[in-house]
Amino acid sequence: MMGTEPAPGLLERARLLPLLSAQVARGVIVRRPAWEGLAAALGADRRLAELLRELRERYGDRPLPLTVAGRPVALVLDPADVRGILERTPDPFSPGGREKRGALAHFQPHGVLVSDADDRVPRREANEEALATGRPHPDSGVLDAHADEEAAVLRRALGEAGGGLDWPRFSASFDALARRLVFGAHAAEDHLTTELLRHLRSRADWSYALPVDRRTREEFLDRVRAGVEGAEPGSLAARLPRDGRVRPEDQVAHWLFAFDAAAIAAFRSLALLSAEGAGPDAAAGDAARWEATVQESVRLWPTTLVILREAVRETVWRDREFARGTVFVVVSSYFHRDPRLPYADAFTPGIWLDGRARAEPGLVPFSHGPAGCPGRDVVLSSASRFLAAVTGGDPPARTDASPLSAADLPASLDHTALRFSLAGTA
Template sequence: MTSIGHGTGKDLRESPQDAGALGTGGPGGEAGPGEPEGAGASEARTDGPEAAETARLLATVLVPTLARGAVVRRPLTEGLVCAAGGDRAGASTLRELRERHGDGPLPLRLAGRDAALVLAAEDVGRLLRETPEPFSPGGREKRGALAHFQPHGVLVSEREERPRRRAANEAALAPGHTIHPDGATVAAQADEEALALAAALGDGGVLDWARFSASFDALARRVVFGPAAAADRRTTELLRRLRSRANWSYAAPVHRSARSEFLQRMRENVAGAEPGSLASGLGSEEGLRPEDQAAHWLFAFDAAAISVFRSLALLTSLSPGAHAAREEAEVREGLNLPLLRATLQESVRLWPTTLVVVRESTRETVWRDRVFPAGTAFLVVSSYFHRDSERLSYADAFAPEVWLDGRAEGDPGILPFSYGPAGCPGRDAVLLTASLFLRTLVRGRDLARVDARGPLPASGLPSSLNHFALRFTLDGPRS
């Protein structure tokens, strides 16, 4: 996927790492790079954290992540974890584990499941580049979760089906193109929905998450299917209900009647997709299951809504970057809005919407001096890498410039949309849609944050930001 912006920084994520980190051995335990010649899986270390360390990992990282909701956020627990500084505590735990156990993935045994905690940025790069083989994006937990509302989505497709479904997604979403081929249509949809929201608020009206998300949901339906779908709230309601069950993955039975109704509505929406909509670019060949692919797009747009709403908090911050991005919204015409796109990317870097990225090994793997059996779930805690002050000088600042000069794109530990063969194919389409919506929403208006927390500081940004608690006013237009 091409870099956003015009920086010249080397993209380490797309090139081989000279780290000697990973070898993927077959059943015979083939030696990996960095091992003595002839070393095999039988000689590799298998030790993991001590009981007290595992307990702390559970308390500060894994349990809070599950409590917040991996597929759809739960307002109560999101608020509690953010208020308690959960992301900061989790990062501290991971940093101490790395200091004690080294850079290599740390083996874990969780509820009878083989897992490994990824602790070094270069290992994140290798893991994502070597997807889907030997590291599948569709592990057991993800298959269990997505079965609730998109059982044939590309991420959980079988090996023989995945390539053509991925190709269909890419043909419709046009990854690598900052401006989608139907960008003018996307802009019209974004403008209409943003203007309707601003008009509904009026002067003095408070923009909270409920009102904002309803508007952004309508925008998502517009962009995916066309203007006629803007009023189709039932489809989004069904999706949210199914996603709530998906938080429990395979531990919750599939609500088959709700899923059947949802997927039938998706089929009808895809069949009626209007020219210029994303779904109009999906094929209809046998086995493609376009309703499942489009279901994932609606799911992903919910994360985009969180990012846009948090971006309003960044635009009202005391950072110089906020002034520059607001100025772009006021004066820049056309579809290319690099600073607003960078603001959105910073929102996801600072407060990731995907809390943990998971890849499951398809065969035995030797990584540095440890061996991992087939079926190991490799866990990447996004916030730990995105806010690593030992590696990133801008870790806790709003720094949109790092997306323009190549620094963020070149860091293997920064993965707001993932990357590699299973990277989000909708990245550019989402950034285009969200930046255009953001411009129209704030242009000519006095944007202010009015909840109890007040504006974000110029530096030392909080490790967590509860989007459910944010409140804004959008008075205007200014004279």
Template structure:
């Protein structure tokens, strides 16, 4: 097995029989770098850089990236195509079945601890599950699965969490909401939800903890390149961990920290080292909430169905209850559909630890694999509802069966907190649908036009007006 030069001057993966994977040309690599990899990096991998994110959205980066992917597939076939990634030769997965092979494959072969994750998380939480491999990953995965109740439709603390979500969402629905809430206000409410649910009610107002974490995530965007800031980064992390320890030492039994004692652990688990990643996951949760509110407010038929479902669930089971939440499958599907349209992680990256076979070609171990999740979720050549709001596809199983649609990843690397994230996001959105009218400004969405690949959340305003009379409700 070798990496060999072809007449085009590029590199190919080749097996003993001479069958080679397709390879991007120099021009294609340049277009990918400038039009796809570089904007993603500049926007921020671990924490969005607001100004750059707004610029990338306005330049329609997602659409341009999808066009590049389709052009590569037209020229090279299903692939995967060998491209120059940020850390060496990378297999760019352009076929849905190949995406399933990667995501369904064992993490011992398709490892998640890529260079980007390890170097980025070194600044924030070097012991995080997502930057682990082998025995460390096994131990940390077992701990995360146990605390987050992975695979359970409702977390064991779901009743309390739903009440917390309801309280924090209602706190936003005052006179300010009638004038229109900026996305940052929704973010602040969800940050309080995270601190209360993860660390306990005592952490509700600990803005300093969140500020320190944001600074560390901003530094993680540089992936260790700013070595002169290493000492400062260590000080920031030490201060954040000290604040976190206050809540974990005398943990609130109604928080995730209160579940640490009963969760499986060993010498390599590093329980306190998993918490920062849960808070990091609040960013995509916040985005999903804002996006779902924007979609419902601009799609009247979906809005009416979701609002009626919330009313029926409240009548039958009571608001902020676990049975009530479980009786809202359509609203959950709306949240999941928002994450399909605008995936929280646009690219799922892996590194191979052994040879991998791709039809008749074999790639050596030690190469990177990139599944462009955002492209696959919006691949109009394969997905008939690519650019429209279609929550029903999650209810009938269409989206669930499509492994290339993977906003929370799949297989052994599937997000341990997916169900918990859906619970928090659905509960928050449900509060906006109780007893009031929802509207948004600053975005152009609707059922009669294809949905954009991105929109500038900084311009979005979420409006809420309570019903004036019982008849209106």
């Protein structure tokens, strides 16, 4: 940032930096259960959003300059800036800044988000073609069958073992679904690939502060390469070009990583379906309503806590000059729970069906623009199909605590503590 512009004072920074650090401590690449529970208990998301609103009232709605660990940062405070900045990716706002490159180098060094300009275009095109971005997937019948089959496996297991549905059981089943979708049915039992990725992701949370475990990374990527080569017809990986420049193993590594966020969103969707006031038919809607429920889960409790874009050159934005390397920070929950939205804290899936959500530039559950999630459509369709099959069309019952109120939902929800009973599995 250049020039003399208003910036948070010492006391404001003392309040702000711990709250921003707490977002990082929860796990950017893989969630840490203890920190997730602590954030929910302390109301970290609510407190951060309230502070950002205070700063907006005091300093205006233009991106607010700040220095964090010696790096120039700009806090994005206006919804219109969110969409505007994300639409201007990758120049002047790159999705692959220093921190993200350091993190993703641990398990996908050639992923599209951290690719240079020459490689980004063919890799993005390959992702969009394989994932059918913005259109129904041509292999939707196969993908739907995988969701139904894995849901049946989970329901049988719950019926045999009893004890209800908790996060470890749901997560393991969703991991198997992700492997089915990506490689084919034969990969459902390939637990080692997921375990290797989880190990690498835990190191990636430290970004460049922790050296890359090159031996494990190569073992993981070798397994992914083999999976791509042996991908079954109708799987997502089967649609990727076997092109050295595309580096299909790195693109698939990102898919497997991203499906973990989809699992969190889907599991939290069960909390919405079981909420008081959700309506008796909440778990018996059509495919579009199921997808809207998953999107509401991500709006209410974003799986990407903070979206980052780094200025690749000196940039003027809304009459302010920002230095090259400035990191623009979008705190998702601040925009998704904006109190000016009449549905801010309520379960309102209809906003995804009637155009209201699309009209709000600050609602970006799957990011937005040229670096937005290319798997948005296949994730929504697969996760919602899986949920419909797992529940059998009957609302789940929450057993770890009292049901939420659909009209007044908490700003944070620790998915690792949720537990449900499902009709027909007792």
